[in-house]
Amino acid sequence: AVPSIKIGVQVPITGAYADEGQGIEKAVKLLAEEQNAKGGLIGRKIEVKVCDDEGKASQAAICARQLVDDGVVAVIGSYTSGAALAAEPIYARAKVIQTSDGTSNKLIEKGYNTWFGNAPPNSAEAKFTAHYLVDVRHFKHIAVMTDHSSYATGLAAAVIKNVEADHGDIVDKSYINASAQNFTPILTKLKSMHPDVIYFSGYYSEGGLIRAQMVQLGMKATFVGGDANENVAFAKIAGSAAKGAIIINVPAPQDLPYPAAKRFLASYKAKYRELPPSIYTLTNADGMRAVMQAIEKTHGVKPTKIENYLHHMKEFDGLTGDFTWNRRGERIGTAFTAFEVQGNGSYRIVYPKPKAG
Amino acid sequence: MSLLDIADLRVNYGQIEALKGISLTVSKREIIAILGANGAGKTTLMRTISGLLLPRSGTIHFDGVGITKLGADRIVRRGIAQSPEGRRVFGTLTVLENLRLGGFTRPHGEIAGSLDFVMSMFPRLAERRGQFAGTLSGGEQQMLAIGRALMAKPRLLLLDEPSLGLAPIIVQAIFRSLRQIARTGVTVLLVEQNARMALKLADRGYVLEVGRIVLTGEADTLLGSSEIQTAYLGGERSDGASLLS
Amino acid sequence: MSALLELQGAGISFGGLHAVDDLSFAVEKGHIVALIGPNGAGKTTVFNMITGVYRPTKGKVCFQGQEITGWQPHAIARAGIMRTFQTIRLFPAMSVFENVRAGGHLRAQQYWWQGMLSLPAQRREETALAERTHEILCKLDLDRFANEPATSLPYGVQRRVELARTLAAEPKLVILDEPAAGLNDAESSALNRTIFGIRDSGITVLLVEHDMNVVMNVTDHIVVINFGRKIAEGNAAAIRSNPQVIEAYLGRDENEAENVT
Amino acid sequence: MGTFIQQVFNGLTVGGIYALIALGYTMVYGVMRLINFAHGDLCILGAFIGLTMLTSTAGSGHPGPALLLLAFVVAIVLVAAAGVVLELVAYRPLRKADRLAAVISALGASLLIENGIMLIWGPEVAVFPSGLLPRITWHAAGASISFVQVMIIVASIFLMAALYLFVNHTRFGTAIRAAAIDQDAARLMGINVNRVIAIVFVIGPTLGAVGGLFIGIYYREAYFTMGWTYGLYAFIAAILGGIGNIPGAMLGGVLLGLFNAFAAGYVSSSWQNAITFALLIAILLVRPTGLLGERVAEKV
Amino acid sequence: MDAKLKPLSQSVSIKGDTLFSRRIGLKGARRIAGGLWVLGLFVPALFDNAWISIAAIFAIYGIVALSEDIILGRAGMFDMGHAGYFGIGAYVTAILNVTFGWPIFATIPFAILVSAGVGALLAAPLIRLRGDYLLVATIGFNAIFVLAMRNNLGGITGGSGGITDIGVPFLFGFQLASQSAMFWLDWVVLGIVLVLMRNLDASEFGRTLRYLKQDELASTTLGVDSRMVKTLAFAIGAGLAGLAGTLFAVQISTVSPSSFVFTESVTLFAIVIVGGQGSIPGVLLGTALMFILPQIFRDFAQYRYLIFGFAMIAVMVLRPQGLWPQRSVRA
């Protein structure tokens, strides 16, 4: 029989980001199944190998070795930049394609050929964020909060740099510990500084709590969160306090106008009886789709050929919009939006102003 | 009528058989001395009667009722209290709390009276009533252990080497009180190394050897027996324990 | 000749309690000295002060003319004082052999890294240590228990093991806290001979004991304390007839058993 | 000033929760010398059970506080039952063994409960319904304190005091303390040690379930690994106060909460835990058995 | 009189077991252990890369667990922060190699010395603490260490993502890049550590640790300088853990705080107890169970820790002394 094509999934199946990891796993498996139902890829079945990196760098490195030892062609994941970073050199040395939603700029600094970010990098997000905070909303006093992850620290630093370049005033930069729950001490301190806005560059699990505790403490400042706050759990955790919070990211799944995206969401819902937790289920699905397309187009699983194809592909028709990859594996060609969380937990795009109709 | 009736009791520590078929009877108001060399199984016997060890076979009857399989706490409620080897006082509780615990099974109202009795028997305990038992001297702890057992107002009092570590004057006092206590209707089972004193006090005695009863009789007879004389009362030992000389 | 061990006005208090107060006495080299007194008189506390387990709050302790007040226990051991405990303290998960070998700790010269590298000098020393331990076990008639777990043995044997452990350190002074407790008369007579044997091998002995069979028959000198203070001092005959000692400690008659009935 | 007062309340709220959990640690430790590493997970089990009650009764038309009370009762009963079973299965067989064996058994139990929770309730964050309690917030001198916070602080003080009185001023309490020191000797006093231990394993988890549910109500979320984190902090609180000592656990919990608040609020939020731990170590160096721990010298 | 008195000398039973026969037993066990180690050398020839890397990880964690056992199993000090020392070694190697370009082998002495130094420095004041209080203090140390690494202490630890892309060791001009080569390196170091541990147990210092564990007061009155000995035990344990840290950094090629968190210390602690305190084969068996099984049973994904927790309880209840307890007298 012809050997199967092995695709790895390295994501947090357990831990704080379990729902995101499981969403990615589900998306990849769904795509593989659909493809196999069509007779597979270049005549070979796709076999998905999953490894739980728990969202931790250490476990990610172990996963990377395991998946490499399993003989995968490409790996989808991980969700967090930290886990993707730890695995990156291992995949690069083994010539395994890696596509992840990790947006930390560190991921592209090393210039590995095997790296393909399926979400736009932090540098772009930071530029947009600074513009939004300073030029659009005209916030006078900006407080920045971040956790210690590679992604959040990098994003916070980039936002601060861009805000300062735009002549905005950063009143404070504070660190929190991810996995903590009590942020009232730090918020109390910030409250006494009277910021107009608190920008949080970490993940939704803390973002939701921060937002809730701001309201509990009677803080009037606006909450603006980075892309990792986009997850259905944000609004659930923040509860009634979620209303009015702003999140900056590429458009959310429901806001994707493309037919392919609508189809994908429908079959996802049919199969798993729920919607994906965030847009990253779809960006990673795009990663998987791009890899499959490359294998198909190059008629094989030669890493160099696949890399080459992906780097030079013109306008990939993504579920999350058309994009291309530059030489460094950076995703190019997706616009950011700022959206506001509504009372029912849905999002409304507030900037750029949606064109009527 | 016999108060305590033990038949063919066998007790093991893992593979080691510590009691190899012990039978004995104790009548009401008797004072019984149990003698035996180190490791003979005296403590094992006491612990088994109290229910801290489960025998492998054999039976124990107290006042006609089988208590062989009863838990230690239920046995106390039936009227058997023990002052254990090694004293086992509650170190981080005060002397007073220790004594009160001795009366744990008794109605609240009766405790005060017993406290007075014990404190008059051991005035040192009254002086030290607020001190943590763990910081008492060895002898003071021994007094506390005996006093605590008395607090239960038992019908059968088990004393495992009560004279251990006590000054001669206290030992005399304790043995005098034991006689008094026995007169009030308490039966006493006494393990002692101080064989002479124990046999002077006791009505009858048993001699244990490697888990078996090897000798029993009236205390006076035992005191006069040559075996007891040589083995326990200071005669020469055959065993080569005369050392470094 | 000056005393081997000397206490000068030593005292310690716990909270408000003066457990030992202004106590002075001396132990001459080569003697067997007993410290006696009622329960709670402070005897064990005195031992604890001498061996550094407690730090005296008053006075001085001198050993071989050198002040050792407040030294750490291990330093005092190094100076040549070894002790046993009122409640036996053997290493519970070790055999008799291993327990006694532990006494030779101070005799071992090896450094930790020599041990880890198993250098020849270290191995030679190990053999010597094992041989010496066996000698002591034989001397105290413990050789047949050598491989028994120490704490499952009968009480009397455990006491002897503890004694052997102190002797393995080749001390100048051994301090014994109630060595005869739990022994019957026959056994305590045997203990008397052991104590003489220790003295004859050149080691000074200081002991606490309530067993008059031991105290009156082996000691060269007796110190009596009550409430932490010395109330009498002298040889056996003198102490036996001292009214204060009789009243506080011995009771009406030393051969007290007769008086019980 | 307002900021300071606010920080005190911030600390007290969390400290109260730590204290409730720490009391359970200290009780079990006191009697069995066992660090019950599964205690934190039992607490969070309480939170999840309570959550299930709340979501399944939501919309039944009964008033919020009544539903909340029901949730507390059910959580307490089930968690206490789990505690007793745990003792029976994982700890009782090890009573005579090296105490570390029981500690490892407790770690195993912790993993078991934690992952059991994950399998039942899923690995994602579970969110509590809002609006169960009056949304009252008091504002004074620039500080805000909510009804939930007051409830947590008051309840933990009340439960601690009740427990203290029970343990130190009742016969049964003395029995608990006696069993804590020497089980065989306690049995010789007529104390049913098995029952004492079973009751301790009812009291500890009961307080834990209350603490766990408070966490859920206060933060409005629960997830399966949370028990480990809270358990660790509560254990540290118990040690800080002197493990085995009831007011100590309370004091330790509150201090830990305050340290956390002040470290994050006045020094550095990113070094918050380091500062807290450094303070903890410093305190232990000065008082090696905790603030209120027993200091009975070993008598030889 | 119902029986005759027997001579007293029979009142104590004497077991036939002699020191000599025990020695044979011990030697036999050592031969088996040595044989297994030699067999291990053939792992790369017989298994695929997945298994070789599991074997390499086993060797590394085996060393850390053995070093924890010096402190916990032998000296009886509750060290629940051991992953910290392991981490120090790994970070020293990572920083020297990645930031300063040192060859891996040159970093080893520093990894050992820095960990040992921190171990000694911390232990010196902390060993006054007993039992659970020491346990919490060491947890505290571990937490502080992890936080310091997360906070990118001095700008050299790389924050929570840690340091990636650690190089491979060179030996006599050969690059030990393949998984088999790395495995042999780990395996040889494990062998050396095993010999050191065995020697330790047979030396006065090793015994002194056990005296302290069983009765500190009695030990000090026998002349044991407990402070010094305990500090030294911490230093040696920490130093060996640091050595393993180097190997870990090389094997995983990434160091990050999450590898050295308190939970890892708990696992190390558990290995020693599950395997058998003070027992070399026990600790290795414990390592195999606690670190390797979860790796092998990855396919059980969600159930694996549930099963694992259940197994921990079962092992302790059925074998409270550990799977392979130290050969000692049974009390």
Ligand SMILES: Nc1ncnc2c1ncn2[C@@H]1O[C@H](COP(=O)(O)OP(=O)(O)OP(=O)(O)O)[C@@H](O)[C@H]1O
């Ligand atoms: N916990 C135990 N485990 C194993 N063996 C034990 C245990 N306790 C006692 N033994 C053994 O059982 C036998 C009887 O011991 P026991 O303590 O009953 O003797 P005893 O007559 O009270 O001696 P002593 O005069 O020393 O108090 C001894 O051989 C002893 O070694």
Ligand SMILES: Nc1ncnc2c1ncn2[C@@H]1O[C@H](COP(=O)(O)OP(=O)(O)OP(=O)(O)O)[C@@H](O)[C@H]1O
């Ligand atoms: N650590 C301590 N804290 C408080 N009191 C103590 C402490 N140690 C000893 N004591 C008290 O000091 C007194 C002397 O105790 P010590 O143990 O020295 O007596 P002893 O003479 O050895 O008595 P025994 O013959 O009964 O052993 C006792 O009253 C005891 O309660």
Ligand SMILES: CC(C)C[C@H](N)C(=O)O
């Ligand atoms: C999926 C995203 C929330 C991940 C985040 N942007 C990161 O790089 O870690």
Ligand SMILES: [Mg+2]
């Ligand atoms: Mg006995």
Ligand SMILES: [Mg+2]
């Ligand atoms: Mg004494």
